[in-house]
Amino acid sequence: MPSIRAPASKQTATLQVAVKCRPLTDSERRRSRHIIQVIDDKNVVVLDPDLSKDYLELIQNRTKERRYSFDHVYAPGCSNADVYKNISSTIAGVVQGLNATVFAYGSTGSGKTYTMVGTHSDPGLMVLSFRTIFDLVKKDDSKDTFEVSCSYLEVYNEVIYDLLEKSSGHLELREDPEHGIMVAGLRSIKVHSADKILELLNIGNSRRKTESTEANSTSSRSHAVLEITVKRKQKGQYGSQVLRGKLALVDLAGSERASETNNSGQKLRDGANINRSLLALANCINALGKQNKKGLAYVPYRNSKLTRILKDGLSGNSRTVMVATVSPADDQYHHTTNTLKYADRAKEIKTHVHKNIGHLDTHVEDYKRMIDNLQVEVSRLKMELAEKEHQLSVKPTEKAADNELSWLNILSQETGENVQERINLQKALFELEETNKRNRMELQHLDDAIARQQVNDKDSAVLQALTSRRQVILDNIRDNDEAGY
Ligand SMILES: Nc1ncnc2c1ncn2[C@@H]1O[C@H](COP(=O)(O)OP(=O)(O)OP(=O)(O)O)[C@@H](O)[C@H]1O
Ligand SMILES: [Mg+2]
The missing domain is CATH 3.40.850.10 (Kinesin motor domain)
Structure with a gap:
């Protein structure tokens, strides 16, 4: 499939x-x-x-x-x-x-x-x-x-x-x-x-x-x-x-x-x-x-x-x-x-x-869980690193230890950046969903207001303003969808 x-x-x-x-x-x-x-x-x-239509049919060719x-x-x-x-x-x-x-x-x-x-x-x-x-x-x-x-x-x-x-x-x-x-x-x-x-x-x-x-x-x-x-x-x-x-x-x-x-x-x-x-x-x-x-x-x-x-x-x-x-x-x-x-x-x-x-709820829950997990991962790595540094600082004179320390520093920096990037990405998606939710609510209100204008108030200027605002919101939703997926 x-x-x-x-x-x-x-x-x-x-x-x-x-x-x-x-x-x-x-x-x-x-x-x-x-x-x-x-x-x-x-x-x-x-x-x-x-059957009376027979007559009509005859005279009008209907x-x-x-x-x-x-x-x-x-x-x-x-x-x-x-x-x-x-x-x-x-x-x-x-x-x-x-x-x-x-x-x-x-x-x-x-x-x-x-x-x-x-x-x-x-x-x-x-x-x-x-x-x-x-x-x-x-x-x-x-x-x-x-x-x-x-x-x-x-x-x-x-x-x-x-x-x-x-x-x-x-x-x-x-x-x-x-x-x-x-x-x-x-x-x-x-x-x-x-x-x-x-x-x-x-x-x-x-x-x-x-x-x-x-x-x-x-x-x-x-x-x-x-x-x-x-x-x-x-x-x-x-x-x-x-x-x-x-x-x-x-x-x-x-x-x-x-x-x-x-x-x-x-x-x-x-x-x-x-x-x-x-x-x-x-x-x-x-x-x-x-x-x-x-x-x-x-x-x-x-x-x-x-x-x-x-x-x-x-x-x-x-x-x-x-x-x-x-x-x-x-x-x-x-x-x-x-x-x-x-x-x-x-x-x-x-x-x-x-x-x-x-689903917004599912996404938000998923994002929250992912961010929590990543944060736990960061603090665990930090603790491991601190422990390693402590062990090495006890015998600082050996060259091998120096090398290991600098290698560890690079690794820790890279891991930190990587994790931070993932957190930022999840947060961005989360914010995108929030914005979309607000957009969809505004769209709903605009649709209602447009319907009311068409039936009751019939003010063409207001109607035009509402319709163009609706288009802006639709464009935003589309742009967000494209950004999100
Ligand atoms: N394709 C079919 N072959 C044989 N019998 C049919 C067929 N379609 C409908 N009937 C028969 O026509 C009768 C009316 O059908 P049905 O109850 O489905 O109508 P309905 O549109 O649901 O009516 P209502 O709006 O009153 O509920 C039933 O006795 C049903 O068994
Ligand atoms: Mg029926």
Whole structure:
């Protein structure tokens, strides 16, 4: 396996968007027409089932078909493994310190849970992903050590619960300048095999809120996020570095139109909350898609817990895959075109990917330990030297002793200089990390201030000043990264 070096700069990545069409269910087969044609592995056509459009077609030469192109399109006969083949390299990056996000997006009953969790005979992307991760860890023939941990949460009615806790309380989101969005108090369990994660996934799923609705007998009423973190420790000449890759696998709750269901009471309230967060997600996708074409646009992440959790996956440090799931049934036409509209917009979204190398805390702790060790080494050498000098000064007349003394003096001076140089180097790295931490905090404040200016104050002079200060900070961070590695 090639050794890993830290790239100093970020790389821009484009969201990978796939569309997966499920087969008609038995009951649909009796009452619905199939309106989706998968042309090839990248193109899909949706037929408008509204026959009155025939007239329009005749007089305006309009077509009732709409054609869409995506990175990948999967026909009803495709398995989850077929989808997985095209995202496995993104998942493998997690073992090299890169972050990844995979989420299924689509209306209720379109096959999101089937795609993410799957069945025994057709395991979903969650299961296939952690199998890959453990395969790679097992096959790795470097001297690196790995630690894999996993957490599983759900967002139900805008409240976050830990699916790996028997009776989880309400958990809160925290924004950490160093680690981004975090869920305070969420359990992260160390795992040593794919089977163990599968067990945790099954336990979590049994706790997840599902309900039988008109559209889907096992409809997910909460958004679920399975997060797998791989910490890879590499021992180098000057201490160890840690690569930390994070994989978020997301199964969204089912969106539906209240008018299409007979829901009432709690079910209706659940539906309203689900729709609110999915609308927030759709708005973020819209704004991010626009941003790429028309420059900076305000992205309303703060409108729901779901979008705050997905922020990194949508615009931060992550290689991201969106699997848009659709049903081929004619009565789902509006849902299908809606899903494809957002999937189409999502193709424009860019993220900024870089390896997560080391951790400030780890570095600082490592540096402190190294400096302590070096200082102990210096004082031991000094003591040895003093002892030697003392022994020689007892018999100063002999020539051999003179030679030994001058040789020892040179050696001691060289050792002292060498050790001092190493201490200085460690201190410089330590200071570099501190400066970077301050820079990143300022960057966060500037981003917030820019967003506020764009939405509320709209003072172009202030905005320009903030934007140019942001560029200065970004340049500083880049220069520091280059200096540090
Ligand atoms: N590729 C597939 N092959 C066979 N059956 C499928 C496939 N995809 C989905 N299904 C079936 O379709 C139904 C709905 O799927 P699923 O529960 O995954 O939808 P969903 O998008 O998660 O819905 P919700 O948003 O309500 O949770 C299920 O009965 C599921 O087994
Ligand atoms: Mg579901």
